[in-house]
Each structure stands twice: as C-alpha cells, then as structure tokens.
Amino acid sequence: DVKVTQSSRYLVKRTGEKVFLECVQDMDHENMFWYRQDPGLGLRLIYFSYDVKMKEKGDIPEGYSVSREKKERFSLILESASTNQTSMYLCASRDRAYEQYFGPGTRLTVT
C-alpha cells in the first residue's frame, strides 16, 4: 500500500512565523507535489519536484519555497506566514502510470 504521510493534521501559527510542512512517501516515487485546497477553488499546485534537489514552480508559488534533499521527503516552507495562507495543504506523490497518491492533508490556520 502506497503511503504518503504529512507531519501534522492541524497547525496554528502566528503571522510572520516560519512554517515547515513535511511530507514523506514510501514508494520510491520520483515526482512529488504540494497543493493547497480552498473551497470553490479546488486544488492549486504550489510546487512540484521531479527528482532530489529539483523543483519547479506551480501555479501559485508566491510566499512559498520547497526543499527535497532526499527522494522520499518533500518539504513546503512558508517563509513568513500570512493570514491568506490559511488553507488545507495536500502533498502527493506520482507513480509512472500518472496516478497521484495524496496524504491526509494539513489544515493550517494563520492568526
């Protein structure tokens, strides 16, 4: 069974804090993704990575950065959290048949 885990289910941070969201997959997938999910907007791609240390911007990268030092781990960093970054964050990894496997999500609230 493919497993994608995320470090926290719920997180509350203050404006201006640096926030780290961690994602780990156990199926040796090369491609990993970070999305945010907001009501009425669906999922929007923040960043993706196709290999260790390789990353590409998605549709909404502003205010975010990522790190992929090991194949199984993909981290999303909010350098200075703002209230408009309050959202559900979803991590996914993709197999060679183009199926994405999603983690349970992290609901981040920035106050």
Place this chain on the structure above:
Amino acid sequence: AQSVTQLDSQVPVFEEAPVELRCNYSSSVSVYLFWYVQYPNQGLQLLLKYLSGSTLVESINGFEAEFNKSQTSFHLRKPSVHISDTAEYFCAVTPDNYGQNFVFGPGTRLSVLP
C-alpha cells in the same frame, strides 16, 4: 497552459437515480485526464483516468467517464448512485509529455439523498 471547468458546484440526487458530473478542459497540447474523489474527512483518491486507447473508462465502483476530444470534455456518469457515493469529485488534467503540472477543477459536491 491548461484549465478545467466543472460547471456544477453542487449536485443533489436521490439514491438509485443516475448522475452526470460535467468536466470541460482547455489545453493547447494533448492531455491525460483524471477524476479524483474525496469522501468526507478523507484524502483524495483516484477514481479513474484516461491516458490512451478506449475513450470510455470505468472505475471499480460503477462510475464511467468518456473522453470527447472534439468537445474537450470528460464527463463522469453513474447509472444508479448509492448513499456512499456522497463525496466531492475533482476533474484534473496534465500534459501528456511529463505528467507533472496537474491542473484540477474546482470540484463538484455530490450529495445522494435517501
């Protein structure tokens, strides 16, 4: 760039009735197409996908979708829904070259009523 439209944000339907959830996309290149489902308080999971071959694809729980290239559509259908089909359904596309930049629609919330 690609975009995905799901015109119906909410679809209420009675149990055992048929349902169609609509998905249209826009793309200047060929794409792969997907339907993902999110059950209440659960993560997203793949329902079905079209990569190539037969334009009609089916899931294990009775859903089917048909890729129509001329109408740029990938509508999802089920002839008879169950209460357990209540969920949010997302249509998604990705260019058929590297399959990295996935674009999701806004989602359709299907509510099956007893």
